[in-house]
Amino acid sequence: MKKVLFICGSLRRDGFNMQLLRLASERLPASCSWSFLSYGDLPLLDQDKEFPAPAAVARVRAEVAGADALWIGSPEYNHSYSAALKNLVDWLSRPVEPGDYSTAAGRGKLVAISSAAGASGGAFSLAKLRELLVMLGCTVLEEETRIPLGKRFGQTALALLPEEEAMLERECSALIARLAD
Template identity: 35%
Template sequence: MTTMKKITILIGSLRKHSLNRQLADMAQAALQGKAECVVFDPAEIPLFDQDHEFPAPEKIKRMRDAIHESDGVWIFTPEYNGQLPGGLKNALDWLSRPLKENDPDWKDTAVWGKKATMSGVGGKNATKSVQEQLLSLLKFMGMDVMTQDRAQIAMSPQTMETSDLALTEGVHEAIDAQARAFLEFLK
């Protein structure tokens, strides 16, 4: 009997009904019965401040613990002016830091060696630029990033008008394919 994989989901948008939150919900549905998912919202995370790094705030400890206990991390991000959203970057800054004060090699983090993938919904660029930046950052942080089968969704005109991601053609197929690929990557 195989144990169910654990996946921590980080959502890069702060909006309650963001398209990337909808995409994360679709991913959770695709993973249902195959993986246990825990979602973290960057809006709940305090700004990184090295003066308050040790001991880490309770919300940071919970996020680090969830990621440490998971098999992988799935990040859902929009693209803001061609860049990472500030809330997501802040969460990643916290996650890149050592768990213990005065750690000489900086490899004792919640994410070092952790497997990761990413998806995003955006305009005509379909989050390609931000995903390339995120790929570089996650590798710098010591993560093992799945580079194939990443969902890069350009929202349809109907989605722009209604904020309903389900109206964008092919989105379910793309996220289902990525979920299958990520589960395989986690083996």
């Protein structure tokens, strides 16, 4: 059974990106198990406090290490990803054993990315996130889902348009195919 770990870059419990990730999780086949990463308790990265890793960091690293793929839902904050997500990625980029980067939980992972945001549908955020993840040796799916929220900003529930449903389906299919490789 392949494991997918969903990571929302927005710490809001029911924000649009969390809702989009939930919709993605509902589209995964029974051959996949999935869970959502809770990381709101991560401290800000401080090199004075890296070794031994704080308990929250160790827990998050174990969850990431145990996943066959990550699916990151990134909000767009000032044309970039959120500070919370960058802090998480920074922790995951660091070695568990000092100096041995092969022990870093977040390097070289298979990652799917998506965003729900303003007019760009999160295109700026996703471009920067992709660059960051590629720099860390991750394989980032070419398929990505971008949802321009527009008038939906005033609503609470995220309803997808047919073409957005199709985009999400394509991304899920691409991820499933890569997991089967």
